[in-house]
Amino acid sequence: MDNAVLEWRNVVKKRDRMVLGPLDLKLYEHYITALIGRNGSGKSTLMKLAVQLVRPDEGEVIWFGRPYPGGLPADVRAEIAYVPENFAAEENGIKMDDAADFRASWYPRWDWQRYEELLRRFDVPGGKKLNKLSKGQRRKFEIAAALATRPKLLLLDEPSSGLDPFAWKTMMDEIRRCVDEDGATVLMSTHIVEEVRRMADYLVLVDKGKSLGMLEKDALLERGREIWISRDDELLEELPGIVESSIESEGMVRFVTLDYAGTAALLDEVGVKPIRVRALELDEVMEHWMNGGLSPV
Numbered sequence: 001m002d003n004a005v006l007e008w009r010n011v012v013k014k015r016d017r018m019v020l021g022p023l024d025l026k027l028y029e030h031y032i033t034a035l036i037g038r039n040g041s042g043k044s045t046l047m048k049l050a051v052q053l054v055r056p057d058e059g060e061v062i063w064f065g066r067p068y069p070g071g072l073p074a075d076v077r078a079e080i081a082y083v084p085e086n087f088a089a090e091e092n093g094i095k096m097d098d099a100a101d102f103r104a105s106w107y108p109r110w111d112w113q114r115y116e117e118l119l120r121r122f123d124v125p126g127g128k129k130l131n132k133l134s135k136g137q138r139r140k141f142e143i144a145a146a147l148a149t150r151p152k153l154l155l156l157d158e159p160s161s162g163l164d165p166f167a168w169k170t171m172m173d174e175i176r177r178c179v180d181e182d183g184a185t186v187l188m189s190t191h192i193v194e195e196v197r198r199m200a201d202y203l204v205l206v207d208k209g210k211s212l213g214m215l216e217k218d219a220l221l222e223r224g225r226e227i228w229i230s231r232d233d234e235l236l237e238e239l240p241g242i243v244e245s246s247i248e249s250e251g252m253v254r255f256v257t258l259d260y261a262g263t264a265a266l267l268d269e270v271g272v273k274p275i276r277v278r279a280l281e282l283d284e285v286m287e288h289w290m291n292g293g294l295s296p297v
């Protein structure tokens with residue numbers, strides 16, 4: 001990892017009932033990062049800070065190496081595409097292609113061919129006003145328009161919400177293409193494990209306004225194992241990263257660890273050979289992480 005495309009540095013944002021931060025987070029170039037966490041944990045607020053729809057009370061946000069406290073200049077904003085969770089009502093009475101025209105005037109790399117190809121693939125009928133589109137069609141339009149800007153930084157707030165499975169697949173292919181062909185950096189908030197499994201290089205877990213860390217997906221998967229060994233209560237107490245354990249039968253104990261490397265090393269050291277080892281699925285590791293099974297990383 002080298003260049004940070006976007007950085008939240010010591011950011012605090014006070015909400016009515018919750019405080020986001022202090023939060024430090026960096027997004028590195030050419031990676032897809034999934035933002036995960038329970039409802040109301042602060043994911044959308046984090047994204048809004050990244051497009052200055054919300055300003056921090058403390059700390060700063062840094063875009064491509066620079067803060068812009070006086071407002072994002074148009075040329076920097078033009079490098080960023082943002083698909084919000086809920087769409088602005090101001091554009092409701094506008095026809096789709098007029099809304100696209102407007103965006104094209106703001107984004108110098110706007111690609112009409114890509115926009116039209118995406119609408120075709122998404123099967124969105126042309127010429128309609130935005131408020132005459134269904135929820136899913138409107139989202140498809142917004143995703144197509146975001147990808148047509150050929151952004152350097154793509155922010156997607158629960159982009160799959162309301163999409164049919166065909167459009168969902170198209171969207172995932174196109175986001176990947178945006179990274180592979182255009183070198184974009186992507187941050188997407190999601191509650192969908194399959195999306196994380198297929199797309200994410202990194203995961204950021206937000207909980208009650210705090211970041212519980214950023215982890216490479218493969219490294220996270222590497223940590224989680226369910227292991228069966230001959231019962232040894234003393235040894236079990238010493239094993240690192242245990243988030244769950246139960247006695248399976250008189251002579252056997254089953255446990256789940258989020259520190260497989262440490263556990264394997266210790267078992268090896270004391271000469272205990274596991275009876276069975278199972279790699280955890282992504283949803284299982286994510287759940288243990290959300291439940292506090294990993295100290296902040």
Ligand SMILES: Nc1ncnc2c1ncn2[C@@H]1O[C@H](COP(=O)(O)OP(=O)(O)OP(=O)(O)O)[C@@H](O)[C@H]1O
Nearest residue numbers: 015016017018037038039040041042043044045046
């Ligand atoms: N405009 C606002 N004014 C005051 N509080 C707000 C505002 N928007 C959000 N909040 C509060 O800030 C907290 C974080 O909300 P946010 O929308 O960032 O969460 P989220 O993680 O995106 O949730 P979800 O997964 O449900 O979309 C919540 O407690 C929410 O009630």
